Amino acid sequence: MAVASALRPDVDTAIADNAVSIRHFTRRFGESTVLRNLNLDIAPGEFVALLGHSGSGKSTLLRALAGLDPVDEGQIQRPKNVSVVFQEHRLLPWKSVRDNVTLGLDGKEWDQQAGTILQEVGLGHRTEAWPLTLSGGEAQRAALARALIREPQLLMLDEPFAALDALTRLRMQKLVLDLWKKHNCAVLLVTHDVDEALALADRALVLERGEIRTEVEIPMARPRRHADPAFEALRERLLGALGVSV
Amino acid sequence: MVELVMNLFPARASMRPTGLRFGGFLSLCRRYLSVIVLLVLWQIGAQAGLIPTRLLASPIQILETAWSLTLDKTLPQNLLVSLGRAAAGLALGIGIGVVLALIAGLSRLGEDLVDAPMQMARTLPALALVPLFILWFGIGELPKILLVALGVKFPVYLNLYKGIRGIDPKLLELAKTLGLSRWKTIRDIVIPGALPDLLVGIRFAVGISWLMLVVAEQVNAESGIGHMMMDAEDFLRTDIILVGLAVYAVLGLLSDQLVRLAEGRLLVWRGRRLPNGGTR
Numbered sequence: 001m002a003v004a005s006a007l008r009p010d011v012d013t014a015i016a017d018n019a020v021s022i023r024h025f026t027r028r029f030g031e032s033t034v035l036r037n038l039n040l041d042i043a044p045g046e047f048v049a050l051l052g053h054s055g056s057g058k059s060t061l062l063r064a065l066a067g068l069d070p071v072d073e074g075q076i077q078r079p080k081n082v083s084v085v086f087q088e089h090r091l092l093p094w095k096s097v098r099d100n101v102t103l104g105l106d107g108k109e110w111d112q113q114a115g116t117i118l119q120e121v122g123l124g125h126r127t128e129a130w131p132l133t134l135s136g137g138e139a140q141r142a143a144l145a146r147a148l149i150r151e152p153q154l155l156m157l158d159e160p161f162a163a164l165d166a167l168t169r170l171r172m173q174k175l176v177l178d179l180w181k182k183h184n185c186a187v188l189l190v191t192h193d194v195d196e197a198l199a200l201a202d203r204a205l206v207l208e209r210g211e212i213r214t215e216v217e218i219p220m221a222r223p224r225r226h227a228d229p230a231f232e233a234l235r236e237r238l239l240g241a242l243g244v245s246v
Numbered sequence: 247m248v249e250l251v252m253n254l255f256p257a258r259a260s261m262r263p264t265g266l267r268f269g270g271f272l273s274l275c276r277r278y279l280s281v282i283v284l285l286v287l288w289q290i291g292a293q294a295g296l297i298p299t300r301l302l303a304s305p306i307q308i309l310e311t312a313w314s315l316t317l318d319k320t321l322p323q324n325l326l327v328s329l330g331r332a333a334a335g336l337a338l339g340i341g342i343g344v345v346l347a348l349i350a351g352l353s354r355l356g357e358d359l360v361d362a363p364m365q366m367a368r369t370l371p372a373l374a375l376v377p378l379f380i381l382w383f384g385i386g387e388l389p390k391i392l393l394v395a396l397g398v399k400f401p402v403y404l405n406l407y408k409g410i411r412g413i414d415p416k417l418l419e420l421a422k423t424l425g426l427s428r429w430k431t432i433r434d435i436v437i438p439g440a441l442p443d444l445l446v447g448i449r450f451a452v453g454i455s456w457l458m459l460v461v462a463e464q465v466n467a468e469s470g471i472g473h474m475m476m477d478a479e480d481f482l483r484t485d486i487i488l489v490g491l492a493v494y495a496v497l498g499l500l501s502d503q504l505v506r507l508a509e510g511r512l513l514v515w516r517g518r519r520l521p522n523g524g525t526r
Binding site for chain 1: 416417419420421422423424425426430434435438439441513514515516517
């Protein structure tokens with residue numbers, strides 16, 4: 001594991017056992033504080049959903065974890081191999097699906113690996129296709145393959161299914177669960193969708209005005225059905241935390 | 247009334263379905279019909295004595311002259327010289343334009359150092375430098391090639407620079423999350439992303455290269471299509487001058503087609519959107 005920012009002695013020792021440890025992380029943009037004294041641990045192989053309104057600081061947290069923004073206040077410890085799937089697929093239109101998946105990885109063996117992973121995500125038949133010819137769901141599958149080929153210890157999903165139609169979204173959720181079980185990585189899923197969080201995650205967090213206000217364990221066995229009555233209490237808590245009364 | 251309005255805005259040939267080969271052929275004919283009618287009128291006018299052939303040779307006369315110039319090797323030899331100059335100037339100009347655009351596009355320091363002088367220099371009419379170039383480089387091949395290169399480098403620079411700066415920042419962010427090195431980011435994202443703009447620049451450049459060459463070859467030259475035309479002026483041979491013009495026109499068209507062909511090959515990932523989707 002690489003330490004993204006120097007650990008201070010006052011940070012507890014349990015930190016090393018986690019895939020992600022965030023301690024006292026604060027992020028300001030000028031006058032406004034987007035994230036305030038944030039603490040978060042994600043265990044190896046844990047599936048965590050992060051809920052919140054637009055502007056609640058979800059993206060800021062994700063960008064810091066992805067190493068896109070500097071960490072000025074507090075510490076963030078994250079694994080060496082971190083992959084991100086964004087809301088948009090961000091495939092390079094001038095590279096075939098396979099070359100997109102192996103982007104930045106040199107060597108023939110990766111081509112074979114890409115074939116295997118694309119098979120896993122259900123794109124085995126489109127390895128040579130141009131990204132502009134893919135449907136939204138297919139493009140997002142390719143983006144998942146590109147994230148997974150690096151065998152990440154932490155997979156971050158930034159509202160990856162928000163732009164997909166409802167049916168495709170359900171199919172993709174199932175795919176993510178299958179891949180998560182197989183690759184055994186920690187997952188941080190940023191989403192607007194309470195039901196999506198309940199269907200997938202071990203734990204759901206609600207971020208509000210820069211702080212984690214609500215934390216809900218979701219102990220139910222998978223696969224879960226959206227209509228499961230056991231969810232009702234959890235759904236109400238999460239929706240309540242998001243300021244929606246049912 | 248409705249019919250009248252409709253006829254004022256006839257459907258464009260390219261907008262109609264081209265299912266039938268015959269229909270496509272017909273519309274092609276119609277497209278060139280006006281050109282052919284014009285040529286026929288010109289020929290008739292010349293034969294009827296309405297157009298003095300001393301000032302403007304007739305189309306058939308031009309064809310005959312072109313044929314005889316081909317037979318006595320005047321035309322092929324001069325053509326080859328002109329082509330060589332254009333190619334050399336284009337290669338040099340494109341090379342310089344690409345290097346400058348990469349410097350300005352890829353680093354802030356480079357932008358400050360390169361972009362300001364380029365933006366200033368591009369407002370200068372390049373042809374105004376002809377007298378200076380003759381003083382500096384004499385009347386050999388060098389000033390002609392340099393003049394072409396000078397004109398060519400601007401559209402290449404401007405378009406490629408714009409293309410590099412216009413790369414989707416989200417893709418650059420992706421490169422960062424994938425841990426791509428700077429070199430790989432440039433190779434896999436910046437250059438292919440800016441390629442469509444570079445090709446637009448090269449298309450402009452090809453057009454400009456002929457323009458620069460015409461002037462360069464008419465001011466001081468002992469060979470080339472431009473020189474052939476200037477020679478003809480001394481002997482009042484409008485037919486030869488018109489052959490030269492026609493050759494320039496054909497060269498311009500052919501070279502533009504060549505770049506379009508390259509576009510189709512290099513930008514194959516854009517799929518069927520290409521043919522009419524590009525902007526100039």
